[in-house]
Amino acid sequence: MILEDNIIEVNSLEYFFGEVKAVDSISFTVREGEIFSFLGPNGAGKSTVINILTTLLPIQKGSARIAGFDVKDDPEKVRESIGIVFQELTLDRDMTVKEILEYHGRLYSMPKTSRQERIDELLDLVELEEKRDTLTRHLSGGMKRRLEIARGLMTRPKVLFMDEPTIGLDPQTRIRIWEYLRNINKQGTTIFLTTHYMDEADQLSDRISIIDNGKIIVTGRSWELKNALGEDLIYLETSDNRAAAETLKKLDSVRGIREKTKGIVVMVNVDGTYLLPEMMDRLRSAGIKIKAVNLKKPSMDDVFVHYTGREIRDSGAEKISVAVLRAGGR
Ligand SMILES: Nc1ncnc2c1ncn2[C@@H]1O[C@H](COP(=O)(O)OP(=O)(O)O)[C@@H](O)[C@H]1O
Ligand SMILES: [Mg+2]
Known part of the structure; x- marks a missing residue:
């Protein structure tokens, strides 16, 4: 399936934390169906960009459209079109795996039957069926991350935003998570992710933007970037x-x-x-x-x-x- 439409469009985005310029005139587009990565070191501005695009931080300067909706003018519509996985774990320790997904579905007013169906589908996808009634505090780091990805997908978003999806996980767990993400993408979800891992950007993405000091330095397919050297x-x-x-x-x-x-x-x-x-x-x-x-x-x-x-x-x-x-x- 080849779709040429831009599902993310970002124009001259800027963001200041007081005096600190965290995002410096960033522009880029992501086509529907792509896996697109921001690759950059700590402090490059990756989380700030993702937080602006997901409406968690306000637009100070520039503009962005997600799935055809303006992030500034139509934040509700943007939120309905996206799923988010944060850099830090954000699961309630006293809820079970199923309850986490249930709760999220209810939050987004999903009807009960489609909620149940989606939970079964997602637990199958991230291989957590057996942990369905386990409290999240008893899950391993990799399982928690998989649960967060499932939660991000609960509402069948058009775009899944993930801030450092495999940060702190062991190599085998990371490879498995990449496999889930490829599957999710094959099923039609566009993925925007940030990472400071070279191999993650390299192996997972259709295209990569290298970001440093709040600026995009270069964008391209992994082989294009390498061939240029x-x-x-x-x-x-x-x-x-x-x-x-x-x-x-x-x-x-x-x-x-x-x-x-x-x-x-x-x-x-x-x-x-x-x-x-x-x-x-x-x-x-x-x-x-x-x-x-x-x-x-x-x-x-x-x-x-x-x-x-x-x-x-x-x-x-x-x-x-x-x-x-x-x-x-x-
Ligand atoms: N809440 C905040 N208050 C002040 N400065 C911040 C805040 N969050 C991030 N920054 C600064 O903005 C810059 C970009 O940070 P961030 O977007 O978190 O980078 P990355 O996710 O690439 O590590 C850094 O200089 C960081 O110190
Ligand atoms: Mg970050």
Whole structure:
């Protein structure tokens, strides 16, 4: 099913917390049926954007439309069209799994029969049938997250908004949650999610916006973003990295060179397996000793470092020294 309609349209959105500019002139669109991710470090402005789009924070400047409704003028209609999963767990510990979903359905005035039907469907989808009468306080972290996703889907929303859907979960649980989300998406729900996990954005999304300091830096499909860095990345440690960069940037197939702490990364437009021997010959002729070599395909981490100049660490973003030297003649 290919639908070209934009189900989310955001125009020049800005948001200030006092003096702090949390969102800085953000514009983007999400097509119906897409999984779209905001990828960025802590403090990038992801939660603020999601909170504005879901009407939890007011629109200060700019505009947004969800499922055809203006977020500022028609917040009720927007709320009826969406489901939300928050970054923090928000389940009532003293309610059972079924009661949580029941309560949510009643809150949205769902009739009893469709409520029961939907609960059965969703508990099946997130594999929590056996926990139906269990108090949420007795669920594991992964089960709680699955229950929150089920709750977000209770009213059959057109768009599911999820702020860091797998934050703090173990790798296996995260992979399972990705599978549920793919299923939900296949059944027709558009998904907008935020994450600071590279692999989550990479493996789950149709398109990704990298966001940093309240701004969208770049948007694209995962392979487009990676291809933009070159076909291969060659990491080199040499006796003189600066001289090595000067020598190699003269090569036609070299797209760019990035300095790392101890070496350089050469972005190349061709299969690095065959370019590497030539590179090594050139360096040796220039009297440069090679200490270490590594060849790999660009990853989402490389994309992130390339566009933001830093890596995402779980403890927050950390600056590393990066400089991009343009290849000659390009
Ligand atoms: N309630 C708040 N009051 C003041 N500043 C806030 C508040 N919430 C977020 N911020 C600030 O806004 C910026 C963006 O935060 P946030 O949207 O939570 O980022 P992210 O979700 O990407 O980690 C940060 O600088 C953060 O400190
Ligand atoms: Mg956040």
